Structure formats: C-alpha cells, structure tokens
Amino acid sequence: MRPCYARHPNPIATAGECRLCLLYSIDPRYRALWGETSPVIAAKATYTVRHCKARNVWDWSVTASGMTLASGTEASEEAATEEAKASVEFFAQIGTEKEHDFIAEPSTPTRRDAMAFGHHGDHGDIVYALRSVKQLCDESGCRVPFGLYPRKGTRVTMSKQHADLLLPLLRIQSYISSAEWSVHAHGVRLDAARRFAYRNTEAGKNISEQYRNWLQLPPVDESTPWLRVDRVERVAPVIFNRTPRYRPPSFPWQRIAEANKGRAVFIGSPAEYQAFRAEVSPDIPYHKTADFLEAARVIAGCDLFVGNQSCPRAIAEGLKVAVVVEESHTVPDTHFKRPGAWYGSNASFWVPMLQFPQVARSRASYKDYDARDEQVDSPPTS
Numbered sequence: 156m157r158p159c160y161a162r163h164p165n166p167i168a169t170a171g172e173c174r175l176c177l178l179y180s181i182d183p184r185y186r187a188l189w190g191e192t193s194p195v196i197a198a199k200a201t202y203t204v205r206h207c208k209a210r211n212v213w214d215w216s217v218t219a220s221g222m223t224l225a226s227g228t229e230a231s232e233e234a235a236t237e238e239a240k241a242s243v244e245f246f247a248q249i250g251t252e253k254e255h256d257f258i259a260e261p262s263t264p265t266r267r268d269a270m271a272f273g274h275h276g277d278h279g280d281i282v283y284a285l286r287s288v289k290q291l292c293d294e295s296g297c298r299v300p301f302g303l304y305p306r307k308g309t310r311v312t313m314s315k316q317h318a319d320l321l322l323p324l325l326r327i328q329s330y331i332s333s334a335e336w337s338v339h340a341h342g343v344r345l346d347a348a349r350r351f352a353y354r355n356t357e358a359g360k361n362i363s364e365q366y367r368n369w370l371q372l373p374p375v376d377e378s379t380p381w382l383r384v385d386r387v388e389r390v391a392p393v394i395f396n397r398t399p400r401y402r403p404p405s406f407p408w409q410r411i412a413e414a415n416k417g418r419a420v421f422i423g424s425p426a427e428y429q430a431f432r433a434e435v436s437p438d439i440p441y442h443k444t445a446d447f448l449e450a451a452r453v454i455a456g457c458d459l460f461v462g463n464q465s466c467p468r469a470i471a472e473g474l475k476v477a478v479v480v481e482e483s484h485t486v487p488d489t490h491f492k493r494p495g496a497w498y499g500s501n502a503s504f505w506v507p508m509l510q511f512p513q514v515a516r517s518r519a520s521y522k523d524y525d526a527r528d529e530q531v532d533s534p535p536t537s
Contacts, residue, residue: 202239204232210402215239227310228400230426238310271342273302275313276349278321278447282469283362283489284345285328286381287370292330301325301334302342323448324470327385362469362488378493382451382473389456390442392512393419394471396462397431401483403500408481411461412436414510422450422467459512464489472496477515479506 200219207214207228213235216226229235272288274281281303292299303318311317318336325334348369349362360368367375393415397408412419412435420442421428428441444450451470454460460471463481468489471478477495484500495515497506508515 200243202236202243204235204239206232209404210399212399217242230399270297271300271302272345273304273340273342274345275304275306275340276346277310278317278466279464279469279489280346280349280362281321282324282382282466282473284348284366285325285473286363286375287366287372288345289328289330289381290367290372290375291370298330298332300342301331302340303334303336304340305338306340306346320446321466323446324382324451327448328383360488361490363472363491365488377491378475380473380475382470384448384451384455384474386452387456388449388452390453391418391420392458394454394457394460394462394467395419395421395431395439396423396427396460396465396467397421397435397481398423398427398463398465399430401464401481401486403481403484405502406481406499407502407504408435410505411479411509412439415439415461415512418512419461422453423465457512458516459508461509477508477512479509479515 200217202215202217204213204215206212210228213229213232214226215229215235215238217239227235227238229238272284274284288299288301303313303321305313313336315336322334322336325331345366348366395412395415416436416438419439421431421439422442422444423431425441425443431439442453444453447466447470450467451474454467454471454476455474457476459477459479460468461479461481462468462471464483464486468478468480472489472491475493475495478497480489480496480498482490482498482500487498487500490498497508499505
C-alpha cells in the first residue's frame with residue numbers, strides 16, 4: 156500500500172490517498188459536495204415568523220420551492236424577524252459572491268496537521284460534527300486545526316464572544332491540534348453538511364449521521380465517545396438543562412424535578428435558568444459554568460443528564476453519559492440508539508432511571524444496545 160501524499164502514518168488508502176487527503180484536495184469525485192444552495196432556488200427565498208404559545212417563543216423559517224433553507228427560535232418577534240431577514244439576504248447573495256465553495260483554496264499538504272476543518276453553525280451542531288472529525292483523524296493518525304468563523308444565515312452569528320464559549324472544549328480534544336476564531340473561513344467547511352442533509356431528506360437522521368453521510372464515512376458504533384475532558388467535576392448526581400428551542404407540547408418536567416429534588420442542579424445561561432424556575436421548579440439550584448468546557452466537566456461527573464436538544468445535550472452525547480432527552484416531535488435529530496439513552500416527548504413518558512440515576516450511569520457503560528431500553532413506564536402515582 157502506497158502512503159498518502161500527506162504521509163499520514165495509518166492511512167486508509169484509496170488509490171494511494173486516504174479519505175482525509177481526498178477531502179482536502181479538490182477531487183472531482185467530492186466536488187459536488189461543496190456546492191451552496193442553488194442560486195435559482197435561493198433567489199426565491201421567503202420567510203415566515205410564528206408565535207408558539209405553548210413555549211412562548213417565536214419560530215422563524217426561510218423556505219424556497221417547498222424546501223426549508225434555514226430556521227430558528229428567538230425570544231421576541233423582533234429578534235426572530237431580524238434573523239429571518241438576514242437569512243433571506245444571505246441566500247439571495249448566493250451565486251454572486253466570489254467565495255461560496257465550502258472548502259478553502261486548494262493546496263498540497265506537506266505536514267501531518269496540514270488539513271483543517273471549520274464551522275460557523277450552532278454550538279451543538281459543531282459538537283456533533285466532531286465525531287466525524289475524530290473518525291477521519293483516527294484513520295489517518297493525525298491531528299487537525301479547527302476554525303470557527305462568522306457567516307450569515309445561521310441562528311446566532313459566530314462572533315468571537317460566541318466562539319469563546321466553545322473553543323476551550325475544542326482545544327483539549329486529542330485529535331485537534333489548535334482551535335481559533337477568525338473572520339475568514341478556512342479548511343473543509345463542515346456547516347455544508349447541514350444544508351446537504353436538508354436537500355437530501357436526511358434531516359430526520361441524528362446530526363452526527365448527517366455529517367458522516369456527507370463525508371462518505373463508514374458507520375460507527377453509536378456508543379463510542381468522541382469527546383473528553385481534562386478533569387471530571389462531581390457537582391451533582393443529576394444535571395438539568397433546558398433551552399427555548401425544541402420543546403414538545405408536554406413533557407413531565409415537574410415530575411422529574413420533584414423526583415430529583417436535592418440531587419440535581421441546572422446548568423445553562425442565567426436566562427434559561429430563570430425560565431426553568433418559572434416554568435418547572437424553583438427548587439433546583441443553579442450551577443454557573445463560564446464556558447462549555449466547564450459544562451462538560453460537570454456533565455462528565457454526573458450519573459444522569461436530563462435536557463432538551465441543546466449544546467449541553469450534545470456534549471452529554473459526545474461523552475456518552477446516561478441521558479434522558481426531551482425530544483422534539485418535529486425535529487428528533489439527536490436520537491442515538493445506544494445503552495443509557497432514553498427519549499420522550501409527552502406527559503406519560505417515564506423511566507425508572509429518573510428516580511435511580513446511579514442505575515442510569517451503570518446502564519450507559521453497557522456495550523450492547525437493547526431496544527427494550529427505550530420501553531417507558533407510566534409515571535409514578537403520588
């Protein structure tokens with residue numbers, strides 16, 4: 156077997172090149188993956204803003220020719236309208252910008268760490284993308300730089316302040332050589348996978364699978380972690396988190412909070428905690444974390460994580476701790492079939508692990524997934 160041209164120590168060779176090299180080179184076989192949304196479709200983009208009374212938030216979406224190009228959730232109508240208009244403007248510009256490919260200028264790598272990856276999307280999306288980055292690096296035996304950069308069309312612009320929340324977690328991963336924020340995109344731009352997924356009816360798959368399919372990687376064991384922490388912090392047996400997005404109409408949060416009073420804490424932003432106190436329970440204390448690395452340390456030390464589809468939930472998945480997920484009816488795209496993961500979206504959802512989190516922790520260490528793990532019981536009667 157000939158070595159790949161970047162001389163990675165353990166290449167999975169394809170005609171003398173490993174997959175990582177094929178991604179970085181402008182290979183015609185991969186070129187179709189980097190394209191933006193069609194300019195013709197993008198020129199017809201329109202937006203809608205709707206108030207969700209059940210969650211008291213404003214949902215916005217940008218569509219064209221029956222296809223959703225972007226969507227998000229904001230706390231006010233003004234903020235939702237502003238984000239929607241910015242997305243429409245972004246898609247209208249596609250095809251007129253000089254740089255709209257999802258890969259940097261071609262160059263021949265000469266060092267093991269010459270490849271680079273980048274992303275400008277939501278924090279959770281980036282965490283789910285890391286599974287494929289780790290898979291590529293494990294195959295090739297190398298470490299890669301990872302960049303975050305701003306670009307229109309996302310729910311929250313990737314500003315430096317926004318990036319600083321995630322960069323500490325990225326920098327301690329064994330397969331990432333460096334992680335920085337820059338105003339310029341560089342490397343393989345992984346955010347393309349999300350648009351690719353929505354154009355190819357893959358939106359229902361879990362987000363990590365969307366990246367894997369886009370990069371044409373082989374399947375992986377869904378119980379294998381792709382994140383690590385530099386140290387574990389045991390703050391509480393149970394960690395709660397709940398954000399404004401992806402909330403089903405009913406989920407037994409009050410019962411869950413009552414069952415875990417005295418052994419659970421809430422992590423997230425102060426605004427998220429105030430909403431949790433008002434909507435769920437004032438009896439769950441708040442544990443402040445400065446960034447997602449601090450949050451990951453706390454999550455790694457718990458027996459059970461309970462939350463909706465958010466970045467902390469993505470971190471819990473990357474660490475493979477036991478999770479109970481408040482799953483969206485419409486976008487259930489964080490569903491991993493593995494031991495120690497339970498999903499619910501209605502008031503009748505209940506699993507015994509919500510009362511015995513130490514059992515949930517041991518269940519997450521099992522090697523084999525059993526479909527019976529997702530069998531739910533009726534909630535206990537008082």
